[in-house]
Amino acid sequence: MGFWTLDNVQLAEFRPGIKSKVEIGNDLIMACMEIGPGQEDAGHEHDFDQCGLVLDGQMEMFIGQEQKKLGPGDAYFIPAGQRHGYKTLDQPAKVLDVSLKAPRS
Amino acid sequence: MGFWTLDNVQLAEFRPGIKSKVEIGNDLIMACMEIGPGQEDAGHEHDFDQCGLVLDGQMEMFIGQEQKKLGPGDAYFIPAGQRHGYKTLDQPAKVLDVSLKAPRS
Numbered sequence: 001m002g003f004w005t006l007d008n009v010q011l012a013e014f015r016p017g018i019k020s021k022v023e024i025g026n027d028l029i030m031a032c033m034e035i036g037p038g039q040e041d042a043g044h045e046h047d048f049d050q051c052g053l054v055l056d057g058q059m060e061m062f063i064g065q066e067q068k069k070l071g072p073g074d075a076y077f078i079p080a081g082q083r084h085g086y087k088t089l090d091q092p093a094k095v096l097d098v099s100l101k102a103p104r105s
Numbered sequence: 106m107g108f109w110t111l112d113n114v115q116l117a118e119f120r121p122g123i124k125s126k127v128e129i130g131n132d133l134i135m136a137c138m139e140i141g142p143g144q145e146d147a148g149h150e151h152d153f154d155q156c157g158l159v160l161d162g163q164m165e166m167f168i169g170q171e172q173k174k175l176g177p178g179d180a181y182f183i184p185a186g187q188r189h190g191y192k193t194l195d196q197p198a199k200v201l202d203v204s205l206k207a208p209r210s
Contacts, residue, residue, distance in 0.1 A: 002168035004180040025154035026185040027205045049130035053201055063107035075109040075201060080131040096158055098203040100132045
């Protein structure tokens, strides 16, 4: 499907605490994710860029040495190889996230 | 820079009628674009995926045979090779757009 209306997109459980809807193309993965309260990714890295935008709620995110509390309208760009992670607070956060389907050789 | 606040991001003229701020990584190009009223891309295609989200304003977009008037919170995913184009109306439209930096071989 080419178009999503994010206010009423149907999300399915991706893993405990995270619901998502994903579009997978040749190159890109676009995911709308609703991350429940109190979820945390303490940090990881990968060999491809990732970016996105917070749509609703708030989350703390770090990219390398930078750390920010993100709310609606805050975008992020995670360069390939940079360690990054996030933490949601007492409310869910909804994001639109885009990453490469697979690392390029 | 890892984080952008899209409400007050500084945009520069990209070409007449379009202002933008762009982040270019190894793989992805993330662009915040403000497209002026009455702008049109009648259609083109490329060998990589492109996706994004309308942040403010409205625009008409087509992807292959699908056509939609998009407003804030409407996302799009343009599969590699699909013809697509857009038209802004009497107000500017602001989008966050992500595409591959260069086609993969």
